[in-house]
Amino acid sequence: MIWFPYEQMKTMKAPYKIIDAEGVYLYTEDQKLIDSVSSWWSVIHGYKHPELNQAIETQLKKFAHVMLGGLTHESARKLSDKLQSWLPGDLDYCFFSDSGSVAVEVALKMALQYYMNREEMQRTMVLALEHAYHGDTFKTMEVGDDEDYHFVLKAYGESKNVVHIPTEIAALEQAFAEYHDRLNCFIVEPLLQGAGGMRMYDVSFLKRARELCDQYDVLLVFDEVATGFGRTGNRFVTDLVLPDILVLGKALTGGYIGHAVTVANRKVYEGFFDDAPSHALMHGPTFMSNALACSAALKSIEIFESQDYMGKIRKIEEITRREMEGFSDPRIKEIRMMGACVCIEVYDPGTIKGYQKFAYDRGVFSRPFLNYLYAMVPYVIQEEELVKVLNTMKHRCTRGTNEIK
């Protein structure tokens, strides 16, 4: 049987069974649902996209997968070339893997080994943010900061290798003053912290982080697994502030096939590039640069570029701001909006209890968590569909409607 994620299997309610999906819609036996979550923020072009399907079918006729150990192939080369030219600065070196968590692990391993290769063995610490989420593997849990996802780590006690700070410049400066000679990297979800509660912060924090990383020779790592490909209203936050290592996942393949990439700049790459075999990056996921995933990613980027996706995202933000204008309720703590992400934070989780069913009955699929009701829609959504998603959220958070279970 299936063991479902983040669920107490004994008490979980039955999941909705999807029998078809097209555009922004998911279909169950009895309902047509706008996917307001884009399948965990990844399906930016919608489902059953003809060009993405075609790209995968074309690759499939050649081969689905070959390993990257001692072999290479055209789709992997084209994708790394594309990323190299598409990403800013000298973020040129693409290390592929099969999921966002693994790609973050690779980034953290790169940062640690970068200094080991220079024999700076004391740089074992990572600076990270409070409320951070970087995945569910062990090291990503350690740099993460969320009780709900990571409580199992309590078994090990307090980590000596990770320091968490709030997104405040004073705290940042303080942490660098105290730990700079022991840090190998500072890892952040830039501008938008997703699973930690759709928390948004200012770019000035990242700019200061860049300065401090330069001053103290600490690597800056941007985990753009969730924020990449336009979600914040920027193509990448990396376009605003340049990290040393960038991690992309989720929307990389348009949400078609699990794949991710850790992109290093020249400085990091050169920290591994010499005659010593022990200085090589000892990592190699079986499915890294899977040919179907690379073909989907290439096509996804082509669609993103050629069909003015940044314009679509601006429109989503504009509509969202318009629809949320003047909307408030005493039970709402804050409404946060950035790019194609909107979050209503309520004081009491009870306010949004039962929302998934409420939304289902109105033709919207949603997955609120804790105090957060959010939408991260596919970028191809039409205005009336987006308004429907937002109205459903607003309706639920307005006094007098929380009796609906």
Ligand SMILES: Cc1ncc(COP(=O)(O)O)c(C=O)c1O
């Ligand atoms: C910022 C961030 N990093 C990493 C991950 C982990 O990605 P994956 O679920 O593909 O392992 C996620 C997943 O939500 C994420 O939001």
